[in-house]
């Protein structure tokens with residue numbers, strides 16, 4: 001039963017990824033702009049152009065191109081970047097860890113900030129504290145992540161320059177890392193000097209990405225908590241002598257978290273989408289930043305590779321959320 | 336005179352719009368005694384229970400009166416002290432066993448958490464105690480039950496679990512809020528018998544909320560009749576059935592089907608009696624002034 005559900009999920013995932021691949025493939029070829037023309041110096045002859053087109057396989061029909069590319073992808077060959085002249089998969093995997101670190105840090109911040117606000121607001125329901133939390137989360141939510149990025153740059157990069165606003169790490173530092181997960185590796189190696197430098201670079205883009213999601217979590221989780229807090233088993237826990245904080249943490253939180261969890265899954269994919277512009281704003285060397293360069297350069301293989309990796313990420317996130325949902329809900333676990 | 340287990344004096348509570356839901360309620364439960372609180376739906380029975388246990392909804396405010404639990408005035412205690420006192424000396428047997436257990440927690444920890452975390456018992460002692468109580472409520476496979484999630488147990492089983500948990504800490508007072516209404520008719524009798532039996536063995540005072548005079552007759556020694564938030568009559572249970580004083584009580588008894596006539600339908604309470612009551616309450620409401628402006 002569970003296996004069957006899992007297999008169906010895998011199949012849906014494959015179909016989704018295939019669909020994404022088709023759409024991206026077609027759209028970037030229909031959109032105006034010729035990567036070959038952009039590569040060549042002015043005055044190149046038509047013969048030069050034709051030769052280069054043939055080299056990248058762009059002289060074939062879209063359908064032919066697609067299946068050539070797809071058969072490569074299945075073998076793990078995502079082609080060669082036109083602008084960077086390197087293996088696409090290598091480029092993507094080199095940048096992906098930076099983006100993942102940023103997105104996960106932002107997610108953790110959003111959960112910490114939003115969760116705390118929700119619990120506090122539910123405990124102090126009907127008071128000025130709750131009203132304050134509502135106003136703050138309403139504000140955080142009505143400003144998109146990239147605007148938060150600009151606000152933070154102006155505040156803490158220009159007005160009171162306490163954080164670094166550009167890059168991932170100070171360039172003069174010697175980095176002993178063997179993986180691209182600088183932040184995680186610096187912690188594992190106990191090189192907290194490097195952790196601190198990385199955090200100083202990451203904090204503002206992460207906060208920019210985290211704030212809208214934190215606001216969503218604060219609002220939704222607080223609402224669910226308030227509903228659960230009227231239920232009989234919560235009343236019974238109060239009669240047993242538990243304080244409101246204990247009641248929220250022990251009885252209400254887990255049951256109230258289910259709707260929030262589903263939404264956070266969806267919102268996390270949006271957050272990852274947000275890294276594209278936010279990384280650009282902060283010149284953070286991640287996948288999103290590279291995606292913008294790829295689009296500017298009409299680097300078709302690189303765009304396809306990046307989009308497919310993003311799509312795979314989204315699908316995996318959804319799968320994780322489903323599994324966590326089942327784990328948290330005993331009815332599903334035994335059903 | 337020794338202190339009553341629970342002594343409610345002149346308790347009034349209002350809704351946000353100023354409407355009174357409890358009208359100068361006075362009632363006492365002596366140690367070891369079962370007092371039934373009877374009245375029709377919306378009379379305020381649950382409200383009284385929740386007021387005693389300190390879990391009134393935020394929309395309801397107590398505006399006058401006292402509640403003394405074994406002589407301690409609950410209204411004068413700091414919130415934390417009141418919570419701990421209520422947790423240590425009282426327990427609740429709720430109306431609906433389906434919603435009164437946390438769906439995502441196993442039965443075991445839900446039964447022991449008060450013993451361990453509020454009363455400071457060791458886990459072992461709490462576990463032994465809970466098993467003893469499960470035996471008293473005739474649950475023969477405690478291991479399975481303690482490991483279960485609520486949805487894996489039947490309604491009757493869950494109510495047994497809740498009854499066992501209520502008696503486990505030897506509270507002085509139990510508030511039982513229509514503990515059988517949500518159950519199958521066949522199970523109702525068993526559960527009622529169980530509560531009566533445990534009450535006798537443990538000597539616990541119970542404030543027993545019900546709208547069923549048949550249940551009142553079976554379980555209680557004293558009874559208070561509530562109508563629209565007002566106690567209209569209180570008496571020894573036997574005396575109440577033998578010689579009801581108030582017209583509403585008489586009407587209520589008349590409306591209850593007899594054992595000899597189990598298929599008789601519930602007759603509505605007499606219109607004229609209700610009209611008289613409405614006038615009585617309206618007059619009382621005219622005369623009543625909230626204590627602080």
Ligand SMILES: Nc1ncnc2c1ncn2[C@@H]1O[C@H](COP(=O)(O)OP(=O)(O)OP(=O)(O)O)[C@@H](O)[C@H]1O
Pocket residue numbers: 350356374375376377378379380381382383392394395546
């Ligand atoms: N959360 C609440 N906020 C405001 N008013 C409420 C609330 N709960 C109940 N009431 C009102 O308070 C009054 C008393 O309700 P209560 O639940 O105590 O009645 P009851 O005697 O227990 O009835 P039942 O037999 O249906 O359980 C009713 O008029 C009801 O509408």
Ligand SMILES: [Mg+2]
Pocket residue numbers: 380381382512
């Ligand atoms: Mg009720």
